Amino acid sequence: MTEQTAPMRERITLTVNGTSVEGLVEPRQHLGDFLRQNLGLTGTHLGCEHGVCGACTVIVDGHPIRSCLMLAVQADGANVTTVEGMAKADGTLHPLQAAFRAHHGLQCGFCTPGMLTTLHAFLSANPNADESAIREAISGNLCRCTGYESIVDAALAAARIMQGGA
């Protein structure tokens, strides 16, 4: 180890939920912490911080990623969508969010942002996904409350609405 001096910081510019933001970050800060601590977007939940639980999933340039496994400095120039970016500006819920409410797709809510962002990215790319494809898509998201049944029900219901162009 080299001797500790003032930590190096990098300036980054990225788009988060449609808004351009700037940040000054230590290279070791991961994207999940940047979203929560620097931007106050605490909808993204950090569970395990080693890439197992999926709670911290956000969408980067169209792909669902684990924000605990991407450095904030690597998101320089990226387009990021968090769970806060899913509802419309007037508060109208995204079809997935509405379906989670209607089908009891959450209980404690800890895994919910990761479930929603993962399914948002997945169903946008695979609008005709069936139940087994949906189960496979959320295989990297752990939920300890629902047993997944109600989450899968909600995803299937939302997929039907999203196909209808809602």
Place this chain on the structure above:
Amino acid sequence: MKPAPFAYHRPNTINDLVALVASCENAKLIAGGQSLVPMLNMRYVIPDHVIDLNRIESLNFIRENNGAIEIGAMTRQCEIEHDQLIARRAPILQDALRHVGHLQTRSRGTIGGSLCHLDPAAELPGIAALYDATLHIAGPRGTREVNIADWSLGYMTPALEPDEVLTHITFPLWKEPHGHAFLEIARRLGDFAIVGVGCLLALDRNGAIARAAISLVGVSTAPVRLSDTEAALIGQKPTESTFKAAAEHARTIECLEDAQISASYRQRLAGVLVARALKLASARAEITK
């Protein structure tokens, strides 16, 4: 659960990368980061420098050249998973990728990262072994090539000097029409493989096996090719008894043991999966005849 401080470098070209790697002590290269960042977060590794490969455009490509598929080291697993050329020419890569981590990790994870991390259970090194792939290395002494058979020097240790980088991988394609199969048993989809089996199989005009390749992951520190089993299959008809004999062969390989899985269970699974993979690959080979 936060990494120790490190200096961050983001080269744009392979030349800049090689120069940086040569000049930084205690450096780690970050590709997709899906194995490295957990290790950084848990401080299993505490590098002074992290060198990011993500802005080197020339490391990201999929192309066919001279009867081989060439894939750049920084090509993301999700890109290979959905690539049309791969679907046509080497679909077993896509079958295997379904088992590599999860949707979210394949968005970032790269083929080169998987080959350099060299987890014993990793699927992509197993497919590289199946094709006798060549790994292309760049370093301060120029470029060189390593055959996949010589790539593992031991547990999670590739034949890569500290000042070298993997640039791309070449998968020589089979000229003869053939079938393929990749099967895996893990506790859940996306978990580390207990055993994974890849198989390529070509039949001759009379329906006998003309060429076979079988590789296993999860059983040893590096992918294992069943060369003796492959040789014994040549000239045989693809029948249940042929597959059963191959399975018996597979059950004799030496296997790793860990806290959850005994070596004998791995051997049993290896036999079951080899028979199933041969059956599926030969059914697919029938269609290509």
